Amino acid sequence: QLQLQESGPGLVKPSETLSLTCTVSGGSISSSSYYWGWIRQPPGKGLEWIGSIYYSGSTYYNPSLKSRVTISVDTSKNQFSLKLSSVTAADTAVYYCARHITGTRYFDLWGRGTLVTVSS
Amino acid sequence: AIWMTQSPSLLSASTGDRVTISCRMSQGISSYLAWYQQKPGKAPELLIYAASTLQSGVPSRFSGSGSGTDFTLTISCLQSEDFATYYCQQYYSFPYTFGQGTKLEIK
Numbered sequence: 001q002l003q004l005q006e007s008g009p010g011l012v013k014p015s016e017t018l019s020l021t022c023t024v025s026g027g028s029i030s031s032s033s034y035y036w037g038w039i040r041q042p043p044g045k046g047l048e049w050i051g052s053i054y055y056s057g058s059t060y061y062n063p064s065l066k067s068r069v070t071i072s073v074d075t076s077k078n079q080f081s082l083k084l085s086s087v088t089a090a091d092t093a094v095y096y097c098a099r100h101i102t103g104t105r106y107f108d109l110w111g112r113g114t115l116v117t118v119s120s
Numbered sequence: 121a122i123w124m125t126q127s128p129s130l131l132s133a134s135t136g137d138r139v140t141i142s143c144r145m146s147q148g149i150s151s152y153l154a155w156y157q158q159k160p161g162k163a164p165e166l167l168i169y170a171a172s173t174l175q176s177g178v179p180s181r182f183s184g185s186g187s188g189t190d191f192t193l194t195i196s197c198l199q200s201e202d203f204a205t206y207y208c209q210q211y212y213s214f215p216y217t218f219g220q221g222t223k224l225e226i227k
Contacts, residue, residue: 047164047207047218062215096163105211106154108175110163 002027004097004111011117012091018084018116022097029078030055035100037107038071038082040093048093052100053080087118122146122210126219132227137198141206141222145189149212155184155193158221159204167206168193198224 008020022036029036037052051061053071061069065084073080084091094115098107123146133139143153151171156164166175168184171191181196195202203226208219 046220047209049216049218060214064215098163104169105152105216106166106169106209107156107164108166108169110165113163 002099002109004099004109006095006097006111006114008114008116010115011119012087013120014088014118015086018082018087018091018095018118020082020095020097020114020116021079022081022111024078024080029073029080030075033102035102036073036080037098037100039096039098039107039110040091041096041113042090042093050082050084050095052105054102089118092116092118121215122149122213122217124208124210124217124219126208126222128222129220131222131224133198133224134227135198135200139195139198139224141193141208141224143186143191143193143208143219145191145210147213148188149210151187152210152212153184153186153191154209154211155182156207156209157202157204158207164207195224 003025005023012018035052035054038050041047051071053059053073059071068085070083094113096113097111099109100107125144127142153171155168158164167178167182172184183194185192205221205223207221
């Protein structure tokens with residue numbers, strides 16, 4: 001059973017870079033069948049897609065965040081990562097990693113999520 | 121970007137009721153719509169994709185319909201475990217966006 005697990009600091013200072021990693025277990029991140037994505041949810045609010053990556057390293061990002069986002073993949077570790085620069089309090093959210101099938105863009109498998117708070 | 125209007129934002133119902141949630145798009149998206157259920161403190165779970173295809177393992181009391189700009193999620197006979205928040209997501213046009221959510225609460 002494939003599972004996703006987010007990890008990273010729960011507290012980031014304003015203007016710094018948020019860094020999270022998603023570890024894929026029970027299957028290979030290098031499958032041609034899937035893309036891997038990040039979605040966030042501010043407390044009490046809705047969902048926002050951040051961006052997605054293919055195991056080859058091909059990426060696409062939400063234009064609203066594109067200037068601050070980098071998503072990368074490490075196939076040797078079966079992980080993909082998110083970096084969000086110049087964070088503010090508005091970036092405080094639960095960050096989820098998730099999977100979508102190649103050719104589709106709905107998310108059929110999610111990690112449990114991790115809360116990141118931006119505060120000094 | 122495509123704007124999505126999900127309604128109602130809050131829905132009160134009782135176990136056994138039939139309920140519907142609406143998702144309206146600012147432009148046509150064919151059938152590129154998914155529905156998710158989210159319980160407090162948990163990640164969203166996929167219920168329906170392609171507007172009306174039930175994800176494996178999802179009870180048949182959930183159904184989806186619509187195409188173009190107007191979509192509906194129906195729960196035919198509410199069970200206690202169905203009280204949660206529901207989101208629609210369009211994946212027709214980049215960037216992929218979610219509705220604002222509908223919280224289904226016990227009346």
